[in-house]
Amino acid sequence: MGQSAPYFIGKILLDTGFLNQHHLDTALAEQKQSEELLCQVLIRKGVLKDIDIKVPLMLQQHLGSIESALQLAAGERQTLGDLLVQSGHISGAQLDQALSEQRQSGELLGEVFRRLGMLNEQQLNAILTFQRNQGDAGRNSPLRLGELLVTTGKISRDHLKDALRKQKISARNIGEILIEEGYARPGCIAHCARYQKALLGTVLSAVISLGMAAESYAGEMCTFSQQLQSPPMKAQFIAKIASAVGTMMSSGVSGVSDQLVATGVGVALTIGSLVAYNSQTEDTVLSDAAVGITAPAYSAKGGGTFKTQGIDSLSKDCLACHDGVAASGIDVDYKNTPGQPANHYDGKKQHPIGMNYAAYVAMGSRNYKPVSEYSSKMVFVDGKVGCLTCHNPLNPEEKHLVMSDQGSALCLSCHNK
Numbered sequence: 001m002g003q004s005a006p007y008f009i010g011k012i013l014l015d016t017g018f019l020n021q022h023h024l025d026t027a028l029a030e031q032k033q034s035e036e037l038l039c040q041v042l043i044r045k046g047v048l049k050d051i052d053i054k055v056p057l058m059l060q061q062h063l064g065s066i067e068s069a070l071q072l073a074a075g076e077r078q079t080l081g082d083l084l085v086q087s088g089h090i091s092g093a094q095l096d097q098a099l100s101e102q103r104q105s106g107e108l109l110g111e112v113f114r115r116l117g118m119l120n121e122q123q124l125n126a127i128l129t130f131q132r133n134q135g136d137a138g139r140n141s142p143l144r145l146g147e148l149l150v151t152t153g154k155i156s157r158d159h160l161k162d163a164l165r166k167q168k169i170s171a172r173n174i175g176e177i178l179i180e181e182g183y184a185r186p187g188c189i190a191h192c193a194r195y196q197k198a199l200l201g202t203v204l205s206a207v208i209s210l211g212m213a214a215e216s217y218a219g220e221m222c223t224f225s226q227q228l229q230s231p232p233m234k235a236q237f238i239a240k241i242a243s244a245v246g247t248m249m250s251s252g253v254s255g256v257s258d259q260l261v262a263t264g265v266g267v268a269l270t271i272g273s274l275v276a277y278n279s280q281t282e283d284t285v286l287s288d289a290a291v292g293i294t295a296p297a298y299s300a301k302g303g304g305t306f307k308t309q310g311i312d313s314l315s316k317d318c319l320a321c322h323d324g325v326a327a328s329g330i331d332v333d334y335k336n337t338p339g340q341p342a343n344h345y346d347g348k349k350q351h352p353i354g355m356n357y358a359a360y361v362a363m364g365s366r367n368y369k370p371v372s373e374y375s376s377k378m379v380f381v382d383g384k385v386g387c388l389t390c391h392n393p394l395n396p397e398e399k400h401l402v403m404s405d406q407g408s409a410l411c412l413s414c415h416n417k
Helices: 009-015 021-034 038-044 050-062 065-068 080-087 092-105 107-116 122-133 146-152 156-170 173-178 186-217 225-226 231-244 313-323 358-364
Strands: 247-249 258-261 267-272
Touching: 009 021, 009 038, 009 050, 009 186, 009 358, 021 038, 021 107, 038 050, 050 065, 050 186, 050 231, 065 122, 065 186, 080 092, 080 107, 080 186, 092 107, 107 122, 122 186, 146 156, 146 173, 146 186, 156 173, 173 186
Parallel strands: none
Antiparallel strands: 247 258, 258 267
16 A cells, blocks of 8 residues: 655645646746746746745655555544545535445445445545544644644744643634634634645545555556446447547447447447547648647656647546556657657657657658558557557556557557567
């Protein structure tokens, strides 16, 4: 359960309300040019003050593993359902569904969440530990209300010590004592309580993500592939692929066979084993290299960013989880500059995405198989290489490959050597 993973400071600042997406995107673009730390850019631009960064940075240091994140539990003890809703992992409607199932089955609520696929075992155990830690008054969490007030400069350490001494005698709420003693105003306490709730929501979200990653790192089937074993989820996923590659479900076919027919050039697709043909065959393409970043940037492994322009929607879905937190991190290498030797893949890193395959074939025919010869199991959205070109989430095996790579068979489906 103790897997280390980065948790990006930008996401923490967004989750806790310090930034909006526009501020973050602008700062990330400027950071790329200035090579400053993100927080330095935000402070220099006047978006944040030095004191605003203290708690988010502290939070980031604790969110590399489940064990460390669980030490941040604070506040009054909440129910399991309320914690999951606060984390953003489930909606209020999903909680109502689970409670209804519990009333009918008599199971523990956590077991209902597991049976419905809303939590895996690691996630459930972690959230229950968080819940127990909330009820432990002797724990020293930096997210306890008094500690937050000190860290953010609202009260002094001496004021907090005095209030805690009085709390032991009266057993009253720490906020009430601070107000009564004149150490803080009611509005200040209310604001800090809301801040605490937002911070705890971020911690809970990280715990859920780390629990998912722990299961994947343990060599078990990833959560998404588990969900796709459900026929309804599988059908929805196949329909999304069909839409992305410009196809429609053929009439009269359903279930596992999942036959599709291409609308663009009339090429048949068979998704029983996730077979797909390219719906575009153009042999020229304009390079994206000179196009500026006009879409929101995704975070890449190690804290960098990459442009989303030209990346297909199916790959974006993969990258939304493979950020080093929810699942293993990916160093995204986006390219679409056919004919440029500097862009040739050296086989040492993760394969680039975004390339128009037909254009690369046209510019370097000795290096690539003709469009008509690459494996029919590969998905090319708008003719471009993406995550699903080589990976199939419907395949529950490790790496989720579309086919065996024994003897470099997968690589040689496109490459001549």
